[in-house]
Amino acid sequence: MILAKAKGAGGLSMTAGLILIGLGPSGISNMTRAAISAATQADIRLYEAYTALWSESALAQLETEIGEITKVMRPEVEEPSQMLSLAKEKSVALLVVGDPLQATTHVDLQLQAQEAGIDCEIIHGISITGLVTGAVGLSNYKFGRQTTLTYPYGGWIATSPLEVIALNRIQGLHTLCLLDLDPTGAGTGNQKPMQPEDAQTAIMAMAKKLEDSIDEDINDSNLQRLKFEASQKIIAELNDLDVVICTDMGGKNQSISYLPLKDLHICETGGLHCLVIPAKLSEVEQKALIRWTKQ
Incomplete structure (x- = not known):
């Protein structure tokens, strides 16, 4: 160029x-x-x-x-x-x-x-990192490692984003998930920001793959045992998991919704989205998130 x-x-x-x-x-x-x-x-x-x-x-x-x-x-x-x-x-x-x-x-x-x-x-x-945590009403001190939900590439999908969410949750930490922009992974053009339904599909595919391979790499290290426990827990909880979908943050069409993961497909599409996966909530955090409940 x-x-x-x-x-x-x-x-x-x-x-x-x-x-x-x-x-x-x-x-x-x-x-x-x-x-x-x-x-x-x-x-x-x-x-x-x-x-x-x-x-x-x-x-x-x-x-x-x-x-x-x-x-x-x-x-x-x-x-x-x-x-x-x-x-x-x-x-x-x-x-x-x-x-x-x-x-x-x-x-x-x-x-x-x-x-x-x-x-x-x-x-x-x-930065979206600072904007979202404050906007949704969760304590910034209780966020763990951030991750990005990726599109499946050629039928292959990474399970690491779900593993990050699982490890954060078992430690009582919330997770900010950015959503992929590029279905090709090449970063050369034709960007297509991941939509809420895409994110739901990706997480469920990750869970299926993780469940199928969950006992393959178990060893005696504390970290591996924690990963094993966290993975089992997130898979068991997935159908009842509540999430926060944040859309076009900082703009005039900004929207925030707190709803079950299984209902993400009914969310309106938009420009850019990100997800917050809450862990255990304080009383103030619970009140803050209720504001965004979809009726």
Whole structure:
């Protein structure tokens, strides 16, 4: 891909270097002033479109505000030689939905820039990790490891996301589950954000596969015994498991629903979704979640 060498607003050129800019969720109203200013003044603006997305209308509004934007996908970010070459002579802004250092991919890009002697500035943005935990009303201190529910690839599906949920729950920890964007896993385009029904199907497929293989790797380690117990427990509880589905968070169409996992297929579709799998709830948390119960 040839990246256009566009000037910043008013034809101004900032100091050469790379700027990782967090866009926050959903649209320009969630960007900081610093983010808008830096993006506007950059010589080149690249929108990273494979770890998270804005709607096309929100992206068009942003482009009207800050200037021409070029979309880049996984290959351009994970093999950033062209981007870094441009950043030696121009100010290159990489626009990342959410916070620009939420994904390891972007941390690696930051390190590669620094190793190449290229200035790398970070402008943080609102992350889904902080937004969702507060919005649904669960204690941020009680969240365990985060995971991503993935599409089945070629008929194969990973069980590790369900194992993360299981281990968190048996320790009394909630789980934030991001939902996959790419049915191909390639990160090269044609993104299709996973919908609630897809998430339900994926979790049930994971449970079936985990149940079939649950005793294959048992050994005497404490961790393996805990994993075995946690896996058995989550499989037994799955039909009665309540979840929180969060849709288009931070935008005008934001919605939150608290409902059984088995009813996810009746949820309305939207842009981007994530799931929260609660563990044991405090009294305050119970009251908070009841607000989102579907009638």
